[in-house]
Amino acid sequence: GESVGLHLPTLSVQEGDNSIINCAYSNSASDYFIWYKQESGKGPQFIIDIRSNMDKRQGQRVTVLLNKTVKHLSLQIAATQPGDSAVYFCAENTGNQFYFGTGTSLTVIP
Amino acid sequence: SQTIHQWPATLVQPVGSPLSLECTVEGTSNPNLYWYRQAAGRGLQLLFYSVGIGQISSEVPQNLSASRPQDRQFILSSKKLLLSDSGFYLCAWGFNLAYEQYFGPGTRLTVT
Numbered sequence: 001g002e003s004v005g006l007h008l009p010t011l012s013v014q015e016g017d018n019s020i021i022n023c024a025y026s027n028s029a030s031d032y033f034i035w036y037k038q039e040s041g042k043g044p045q046f047i048i049d050i051r052s053n054m055d056k057r058q059g060q061r062v063t064v065l066l067n068k069t070v071k072h073l074s075l076q077i078a079a080t081q082p083g084d085s086a087v088y089f090c091a092e093n094t095g096n097q098f099y100f101g102t103g104t105s106l107t108v109i110p
Numbered sequence: 111s112q113t114i115h116q117w118p119a120t121l122v123q124p125v126g127s128p129l130s131l132e133c134t135v136e137g138t139s140n141p142n143l144y145w146y147r148q149a150a151g152r153g154l155q156l157l158f159y160s161v162g163i164g165q166i167s168s169e170v171p172q173n174l175s176a177s178r179p180q181d182r183q184f185i186l187s188s189k190k191l192l193l194s195d196s197g198f199y200l201c202a203w204g205f206n207l208a209y210e211q212y213f214g215p216g217t218r219l220t221v222t
Contacts, residue, residue: 034210043116043200043213044154089153096207100153 012107019077021104023090028071030092035064035075038103039086047075047088082108112137116201116214124222129174129188131217133201136182141203143184144211145176148198160184161207196221 013019031052036044050057050064063076089103113136146154156169158176177185204211
């Protein structure tokens with residue numbers, strides 16, 4: 001079966017610093033990836049996505065990097081703010097179904 | 111723009127009681143609809159998905175069922191709840207099985 005995991009379950013960063021959240025995936029056939037942000041008690045919120053024909057994609061204050069060689073995905077958040085505190089998880093898609101990681105809890109220290 | 115609604119937001123039900131959770135989507139037509147369960151410290155588990163009215167695919171055998179009586183309405187049901195049914199239930203919609211999914215606010219179900 002699929003295996004989507006995160007390297008660190010928790011991450012604490014100082015406000016204003018950059019954050020990097022990592023994700024490993026196991027299926028080399030996965031061709032589409034999404035990062036979600038989930039605040040406590042709320043539904044996941046789409047942040048950014050990337051397809052396997054790309055290795056980098058940028059959004060507002062966020063960048064996703066895809067390394068297909070080692071099956072690794074990362075989310076970089078620039079100038080982290082207190083409102084960024086949440087659980088972040090990645091999802092991979094092989095064409096007809098998503099598989100979700102358990103998430104990394106990001107805490108921003110004011 | 112599209113919006114997705116779920117209700118109730120929280121629910122406490124005794125073991126053996128029935129369940130009905132509702133999800134509706136606005137601002138789009140013929141969406142794919144999904145029900146997920148999220149247990150504490152675990153990833154999202156896909157329960158059901160639907161590509162059209164009356165079309166339901168089940169991913170995990172369980173005592174839950176799903177129905178799609180209207181294009182933008184998706185219902186999760188159970189005739190008799192188990193303690194293990196407790197969790198955070200999320201409805202999501204998407205344009206295609208291979209494209210992004212957008213989640214509703216979720217329902218926190220506690221079976222006592």
